[in-house]
Amino acid sequence: MLISPAPLPPRSQRVSSAKPSPVRDLLALTRRPEVISFAGGLPAPELFDLDGIREAYDVVLGQPSSLQYSMSEGDPALRAEVAAGYTIDGLPTEASDLLVTTGSQQALGLLATALLDPGDVIFVEDPCYLAALQTFALAGARAIAVPFAEDQLDFDALERLLAVHTPKFFYTVPTFQNPTGRTYTPESRARLAQLAIRHGFRIIEDEPYRQLRYSGDPVASMATLAPDHVICLGSFSKVIAPGLRLGWVRTTPDIHPAVVIAKQAADLHTSTIDQGAAAHYLASGRGRTALGHITRAYAARRDAMLDGLAEALPDGSTWNQPDGGMFVWARLPDGYDATPALTRALDHDVAFVPGAPFFAESADERSLRLSFTTYEPARIREGLQRLGAALQAG
Amino acid sequence: MLISPAPLPPRSQRVSSAKPSPVRDLLALTRRPEVISFAGGLPAPELFDLDGIREAYDVVLGQPSSLQYSMSEGDPALRAEVAAGYTIDGLPTEASDLLVTTGSQQALGLLATALLDPGDVIFVEDPCYLAALQTFALAGARAIAVPFAEDQLDFDALERLLAVHTPKFFYTVPTFQNPTGRTYTPESRARLAQLAIRHGFRIIEDEPYRQLRYSGDPVASMATLAPDHVICLGSFSKVIAPGLRLGWVRTTPDIHPAVVIAKQAADLHTSTIDQGAAAHYLASGRGRTALGHITRAYAARRDAMLDGLAEALPDGSTWNQPDGGMFVWARLPDGYDATPALTRALDHDVAFVPGAPFFAESADERSLRLSFTTYEPARIREGLQRLGAALQAG
Numbered sequence: 001m002l003i004s005p006a007p008l009p010p011r012s013q014r015v016s017s018a019k020p021s022p023v024r025d026l027l028a029l030t031r032r033p034e035v036i037s038f039a040g041g042l043p044a045p046e047l048f049d050l051d052g053i054r055e056a057y058d059v060v061l062g063q064p065s066s067l068q069y070s071m072s073e074g075d076p077a078l079r080a081e082v083a084a085g086y087t088i089d090g091l092p093t094e095a096s097d098l099l100v101t102t103g104s105q106q107a108l109g110l111l112a113t114a115l116l117d118p119g120d121v122i123f124v125e126d127p128c129y130l131a132a133l134q135t136f137a138l139a140g141a142r143a144i145a146v147p148f149a150e151d152q153l154d155f156d157a158l159e160r161l162l163a164v165h166t167p168k169f170f171y172t173v174p175t176f177q178n179p180t181g182r183t184y185t186p187e188s189r190a191r192l193a194q195l196a197i198r199h200g201f202r203i204i205e206d207e208p209y210r211q212l213r214y215s216g217d218p219v220a221s222m223a224t225l226a227p228d229h230v231i232c233l234g235s236f237s238k239v240i241a242p243g244l245r246l247g248w249v250r251t252t253p254d255i256h257p258a259v260v261i262a263k264q265a266a267d268l269h270t271s272t273i274d275q276g277a278a279a280h281y282l283a284s285g286r287g288r289t290a291l292g293h294i295t296r297a298y299a300a301r302r303d304a305m306l307d308g309l310a311e312a313l314p315d316g317s318t319w320n321q322p323d324g325g326m327f328v329w330a331r332l333p334d335g336y337d338a339t340p341a342l343t344r345a346l347d348h349d350v351a352f353v354p355g356a357p358f359f360a361e362s363a364d365e366r367s368l369r370l371s372f373t374t375y376e377p378a379r380i381r382e383g384l385q386r387l388g389a390a391l392q393a394g
Numbered sequence: 395m396l397i398s399p400a401p402l403p404p405r406s407q408r409v410s411s412a413k414p415s416p417v418r419d420l421l422a423l424t425r426r427p428e429v430i431s432f433a434g435g436l437p438a439p440e441l442f443d444l445d446g447i448r449e450a451y452d453v454v455l456g457q458p459s460s461l462q463y464s465m466s467e468g469d470p471a472l473r474a475e476v477a478a479g480y481t482i483d484g485l486p487t488e489a490s491d492l493l494v495t496t497g498s499q500q501a502l503g504l505l506a507t508a509l510l511d512p513g514d515v516i517f518v519e520d521p522c523y524l525a526a527l528q529t530f531a532l533a534g535a536r537a538i539a540v541p542f543a544e545d546q547l548d549f550d551a552l553e554r555l556l557a558v559h560t561p562k563f564f565y566t567v568p569t570f571q572n573p574t575g576r577t578y579t580p581e582s583r584a585r586l587a588q589l590a591i592r593h594g595f596r597i598i599e600d601e602p603y604r605q606l607r608y609s610g611d612p613v614a615s616m617a618t619l620a621p622d623h624v625i626c627l628g629s630f631s632k633v634i635a636p637g638l639r640l641g642w643v644r645t646t647p648d649i650h651p652a653v654v655i656a657k658q659a660a661d662l663h664t665s666t667i668d669q670g671a672a673a674h675y676l677a678s679g680r681g682r683t684a685l686g687h688i689t690r691a692y693a694a695r696r697d698a699m700l701d702g703l704a705e706a707l708p709d710g711s712t713w714n715q716p717d718g719g720m721f722v723w724a725r726l727p728d729g730y731d732a733t734p735a736l737t738r739a740l741d742h743d744v745a746f747v748p749g750a751p752f753f754a755e756s757a758d759e760r761s762l763r764l765s766f767t768t769y770e771p772a773r774i775r776e777g778l779q780r781l782g783a784a785l786q787a788g
Contacts, residue, residue: 006594008622008648009562012511015652018659045458054455057667061448064439067635102496102639106661113532117406118512135659138507168403200400228402241461243666245496254402258409265412265529267500271665272637273451 014118014138030351036383038305038370039351041178041326047297048241049290053281060276068272072263074100074248075275081282082234082248091221091232097250099259102270104208104235104247108132111204111231112139113262114255115168123161123170125153127358127367129178129206132171145360146170148180151320152188155195162199169202169231175219176209176325179358179369183323186219193225201229208235208247209325211291214299216323228252236278238326239291244274295324297376302328304377305370308384314391326373329355331366332391338368341391350386408512408532424745430777432699432764433745435572435720441691442635443684447675454670462666466657468494468642469669475676476628476642485615485626491644493653496664498602498629498641502526505598505625506533507656508649509562517555517564519547521752521761523572523600526565539754540564542574545714546582549589556593563596563625569613570603570719573752573763577717580613587619595623602629602641603719605685608693610717622646630672632720633685638668691770696722698771699764702778708785713764720767723749725760726785732762735785742784744777 010016030037060066073079079095086093101107108131116122118140124133126145136143144161147154153172170192174184184192196203205222223230232250240246251259263269281287305328309319316333332338338354345351355367372380404410424431454460467473473489480487495501502525510516512534518527520539530537538555541548547566564586568578578586590597599616617624626644634640645653657663675681699722703713710727726732732748739745749761766774 005591006560008594008596009509009560011649011652012507012509012514014511015508015655018655042463045462048458048461050455050458050461053461054452057451057455058448061444061451064442064444067442067444067447067637068439069436069631069636102661102664105659109660113406114409115403115406117408118534120406131658131662134655138656138659140512166400166403197399200402202402237463242463243461245661245663245665255405258405261409261412261528262532264525265499265532266503266660267496267639268525269639270496271639271668274665274667 014140018134018137030346032349034349035346035351036349036375036379036386037351038372038383039353040374041371042374043238043242044297044373044375047294049286052284052286052290053241053277056277056281056284057273059280060273066273066276070269070272070275072260072269074098074270075272075279077283078275078279079248081279086221086232086250089218089221091224093250097256099249099251099256099263100270100275101247101249101263102267103237103242103245104206104233105131105135106266107233107247107249108135110249110259110262110266111169112136112141113265114258115202116141121165121167123158123167123201124360125172125177126360127179127355128171128360129173130358132206133360136171141168143360147361148182151182152185153192155191158195162195166199167201169204170196171204171206173206173208174222175207176212176322176327178209178325179327179353179355180329181320181322181325181327182329183219189219189222190225193222193230196226196229203230204233205230206233208233208238210234211239212295212298212326213324214295214302223250228254231255239294240278240281240287244278246270246274246278298326298373300377301372301375301380304380305372305384308381312384312388312391326371328370328372330368330370331364332368333366337365339365341368345387345390348386348390350383350390352387408534412528412531424740426743429740429743429745430769430773430780431745432766432777433747434768435765436768437632437636438691438767438769441688443680446678446680446684447635447671450671450675450678451667453674454667460667460670464663464666464669466654466663468492468664469666469673471677472669472673473642475673480615480626480644483612483615485618487644491650493643493645493650493657494664494669495641495643495657496661497631497636497639498600498627499525499529500660501627501641501643502529504643504653504656504660505563506530506535507659508652509596510535515559515561517552517561517595518754519566519571520754521573521749522565522754523567524752526600527754530565535562537754541755542576545576546579547586549582549585552589556589560593561595563598564590565598565600567600567602568616569601570606570716570721572603572719573721573747573749574723575714575716575719575721576723577613583613583616584619587616587623590620590623597624598627599624600627602627602632604628605633606689606692606720607718608689608696617644622648625649633688634672634675634681638672640664640668640672692720692767694771695766695769695774698774699766699778702775706778706782706785720765722764722766724762724764725758726762727760731759733759735762739781739784742780744780744784746781
């Protein structure tokens with residue numbers, strides 16, 4: 001039988017306007033083993049508590065129930081561990097306030113489903129965590145970028161934007177931000193929380209790096225200041241390991257049922273096995289010990305990075321001094337552009353990420369992000385020497 | 395400082411119009427241990443190959459790389475195992491055609507992102523797998539229900555609808571469907587594939603139950619008939635265990651990059667650990683042995699269900715004879731309604747799912763779904779006796 005074919009329907013408009021993450025594409029280029037890459041945001045695998053994690057899986061896999069379907073909200077024991085952490089940190093939390101997600105990234109998608117219709121306005125930081133921008137764009141949101149003034153949010157700019165728009169939410173990584181390593185002061189948090197209450201927008205407080213603090217005092221969640229407005233995200237990717245793909249969202253009661261519906265539609269629930277193993281691991285107390293090892297090691301790596309930057313970067317460069325997290329944000333002097341500088345760096349077997357792709361509006365072509373968690377201090381020093389040679393060669 | 399609060403923004407319109415899955419709500423009610431529940435779609439936990447799966451995790455967790463971030467497309471070894479399975483089944487497939495998803499459910503969301511903009515028309519079966527309807531509704535799709543004529547798709551109705559609409563895709567579970575247990579004949583598959591080519595719509599062929607065949611001959615994927623039009627979904631939930639949350643999508647080349655973008659935005663990637671363990675488990679050959687145990691046990695359970703239905707259901711009831719899967723679809727005689735019948739059944743400590751919620755358009759109130767996989771034959775007979783007593787009491 002002869003049939004005359006019709007053309008296939010196109011892909012969706014929303015996905016056609018999205019691009020694959022440029023950082024992920026770049027990571028592929030920097031994967032040559034001889035490259036010292038400050039580009040990725042990878043935790044150091046030698047610091048994973050492999051024995052403790054393996055033992056947790058072994059215990060959990062002794063029960064057939066860990067292989068069965070489970071509830072969309074997540075493992076109750078794992079949620080209880082997370083709730084206890086918040087409560088100790090000064091934010092009283094019940095397991096029923098929480099929902100386990102397949103990595104913190106999934107929480108962004110669930111909140112987009114629960115809160116956003118196409119065309120809705122949201123506010124984001126400029127620069128901003130890239131994968132969040134992509135998720136919100138796929139939901140059809142219109143993201144408006146709020147700049148920083150030095151190391152803090154530019155509140156004058158924010159107030160001017162609030163005179164024109166009422167966003168559904170403001171998305172922020174207020175503690176050791178990706179890409180900048182910046183941390184909001186208590187005053188900035190209080191001011192943002194007050195604006196949320198006064199103008200009636202939500203705050204998505206994304207804190208995957210919160211527990212990676214090497215200096216300075218912990219700062220309370222904005223949810224202590226505006227409990228009805230602040231939705232908190234967290235992740236086990238940096239403190240246990242990213243391969244488990246475990247994160248969580250602490251919802252406000254008014255949106256909790258909507259987030260559960262979004263989770264059911266997204267993947268029914270997160271891996272029963274990974275959740276059970278994480279709950280067992282945390283309850284064993286090994287997580288606290290492992291986090292101590294991780295933060296001590298990362299503190300030394302941050303110091304090695306900060307100590308070496310003056311030699312590595314051209315005179316007139318600037319950079320910040322993050323109290324934690326994984327990233328230092330630097331700015332090359334007038335006349336430099338970080339993207340061609342990366343090509344020269346790769347010629348010297350060292351890599352970083354240019355800052356420009358992280359900006360939604362006017363990109364700072366002189367900015368760059370350096371990750372300090374992947375290597376031991378000696379290797380960081382070696383990488384910075386290569387970087388210095390590359391940038392001088394330019 | 396006194397601030398006058400503004401109201402919080404509402405939840406999204408799309409989530410406000412969605413309802414939590416009524417089947418999941420019902421499952422909560424049937425969880426009393428004394429209830430014999432034919433309601434759920436749960437695999438039998440005593441048939442999980444706990445030792446083999448535990449060993450696979452133990453091997454995989456000997457490598458720190460199984461705890462690290464990995465690629466959005468999924469574990470190459472796991473995709474190679476799935477590709478080999480398709481190729482052996484007569485559908486030549488490369489690992490690069492596949493993308494691992496966090497359960498087959500996630501594939502529905504990724505395809506919605508890759509293919510659908512709000513307002514787009516799609517076709518679904520009536521009745522249809524519920525969680526698919528919910529996912530497509532959250533993407534803003536307009537789902538048009540195509541009825542069945544007896545046990546096959548009503549092609550006259552489909553052609554009438556195609557005269558009016560060109561759907562982005564037709565979503566089907568053509569093998570041992572949920573909820574009906576129905577399987578498309580080779581003739582139905584050929585006819586649907588030809589219509590897709592002639593009218594220019596895609597087919598999403600969702601086959602989580604494909605490997606659970608107890609009688610009859612395997613039927614080739616529609617992708618062998620319309621390779622540019624058919625997107626295949628599969629799942630390890632029924633053949634290894636659902637707790638791993640592992641499924642996959644076999645894309646067509648034109649949409650592969652869009653599905654990768656959707657996956658990055660959804661959760662970056664699926665659990666490295668679960669993927670690695672599944673790949674090791676399948677490569678060990680234990681998966682084939684375990685699937686043999688599962689299908690033999692389920693075949694006996696299906697037979698026990700089919701043998702007992704004549705006694706359990708009122709005279710004039712009808713039901714089908716599925717060659718595989720997990721479900722029998724039954725219809726009570728004139729004058730009966732399955733929803734009040736469930737209340738009577740629960741009084742007798744037995745449960746099923748009324749069919750009505752699975753229909754997008756005019757619901758058949760006399761239909762019901764019975765799952766036969768959860769219990770051994772003796773317990774199934776006991777449950778059917780209770781069901782008979784309940785329905786006679788009504």
